Amino acid sequence: MSDLDAFRLETRAWLEENCPKSQRGPVTPDGVIWPGRNQTFPSEDARLWFERMRDKGWTCPDYPAEYAGGGLSPAEEKVLREEMQRLNCCPPLTDQGIGMLGPALLEFGTEEQKAEHLPKIVRGELRWCQGYSEPGAGSDLASLQCKAEDKGDHFLINGTKIWTSYGVESDWIFCLVRTSNDGPKQEGITFILVDMETPGVKVKAIDLISGASEFAQVFFDDVKVPKDHVVGEIHKGWTVAKSLLKHERKMMSELSKGVLGGTVTLPDLAKEYIGCSDEGEITQPLYRDAIAHHEMNMRAIGLTGYRTHQEALARKMDTNVPLIMKYLGTSELQVKDELLVDMMGVRGLGWKDEQFNENEERATRELLFNKALTIAGGTNEIQLNIIAKRALGLPKGPHS
């Protein structure tokens, strides 16, 4: 038996033993385990599951063990992910620190920064958010104006950040700030970490069309930040930001997997809401065609993700293919959202009412919230610009 097979058996047995029954199955929005200074848990089982995974470093399985991570190789991490999927285990910890800041620190951080922040991410001690966009800097992110003045031993930050996911609930924020106006706009940007309890930081929630407030606007008014909180070089934050955006887009392209959770599928819901023949055929041919079209696209996207994995193993990676995944995954998810609400009729349009069932509430909420997916992390239009430039080598236009 290979080491990897042995690891799989060991992992399988450990998960069977240690993942509480209630922590298997689809995650409800209320069941997500978040980190934080004053961490609370959805349930006692959730705490137990988190603590067991944390102690093995498996909240961040690919982080090095010296920073309290799992220290797993890519192949082992894949095994762990597959075994968790097999049992349908809930994520033991969800945070932007894990998939975004952590990898950036590993690539660009100093030894002190890694030792300070990575173990806290692994152990869920702090909740992180991201400060990139500004009211005047959305798709044109590099034109950001939030200013950090060099005051000798510290920076003084003034300005604002917007569309910060979970800004209200977070403890620390990683930000892009302007440290210079000389030269190209990308070259005067610095990547900096800010404790949100620092005097002068204010956060305001933004109400969304979905009824949720997952985004916030963060205001900085003469906020003092020590200089050793800069990640990478001063004025070179754009390099860090680009690397981090890759992780963000990868995370978003994976969102489209298993959104309904559990075993409820779009065809199942179609049969329930539209009806089917004795043989199980959806009775409305146009819905049936639209559903098959969507299911095919999801299958193609999933297989293409798998193809890039196989190409990487065979060292024949086409590095342009990952560029297309965020655009495709998020667009197709919105196709599903609209189709599902169409099928449910009025039942898919419930707003602030108790009488709708869980699938119906979820359909409405996701229809509205998922409009964010083709905007956040680089709009679809920006993604197409990137594909046109990098994959197709098309010439730069007057506005691109």
Added chain:
Amino acid sequence: MSLVLNEEQSILQQSAAEFFSSVSPVTAFRDLRETSQAYDAETWSQMVELGWSSILVPEDLGGLEFGLTGMGVLAIEGARTLAKSPLSSSAAVSVAALNHCKPSTQRDALLSALASGAKTAAFAHLETAQFNPSIIRTQSASAADGFNINGRKSCVENAQSADVVLITARSPDAGYSDSNGFVLLIDPNAEGVESNSIGLVDEREYADISISDFKIAKDEKLEWNDGAALTQVINTATVIAACELYGCSLEAFERTLEYVKDREQFGHKIGSFQALQHRLAHQYTQLELLKTVIYDALSAVEKMRKDASLAVSHAKALANDTAKLVTTEAIQMHGGIGITDELDIGLFYKRARVLRTLWGDSVYHRSHFASLSGY
């Protein structure tokens, strides 16, 4: 499941790309339009020498047993230059049909002859203009020393240039299903077999065949291996058509990409305009998905995976839709020159337009995909 070509398949792909662009470029297709030939015999004999006619033939009958993915790679590369040959109709589909028949002297001899290039064959199954693979009205009744055949087949590719046509048929007393059907070996030029050529927009050889009271010998009737045989042959034909659609689309796309990087209007390369960039970027995403799904379907049919029919319906539907998008956009982005016969772009559109219909359109394959998925 393999979604990446292995070393041997990659080498085959490279040599195929070189072969088609040097020996059988689009100008060769244009030259053949001026003649009544279905394909150039000399080009085909070179392909035979390269071993391409024996890719699917079993080793013990003189073949290479290289696998369907290799054949798919050839179909993709051949479609990029609109190459005309019996590669798909004979070496892919007819050989697949014979592979799924029970061994017999006749079958084995024919497979060897197809591998060596001594003969070519065509596969005649469909009977209606709209794709409906479950209809078989062609009948074979027992007669003295053999069988008496009646029926008609629609739009058979390369039938008139073939030495043998493989005709699917059923007994007069049986309702048709795969398990009791069979394959008849018929000379398309024999008396009693009427074949009428039909010219389609892709300017290739197709014929409707009608057979009335035609007698064949006992050993000219072959039995299918099992109840799933016909489905597997149809899957082979369908996924090869999808490969050709992918090749046409990829070529039209790459030529368009070159054109927009070169053509200037308003003082700029038109490829710098976002209105074109976004459409081309979207087409690229669809071509990448198609590549994945085609490799998956080839491997599914080759390995006789349980979900092979589903994978094939997926591949053909996506190939149809992507080819429609890419080849029509190719014409549009070329502007006026795109609708001239002088430029090749319109030829790729016309070939793709035919292939989108052959072996099932997207509505058919989405419906089939839904049925196979249980809805």
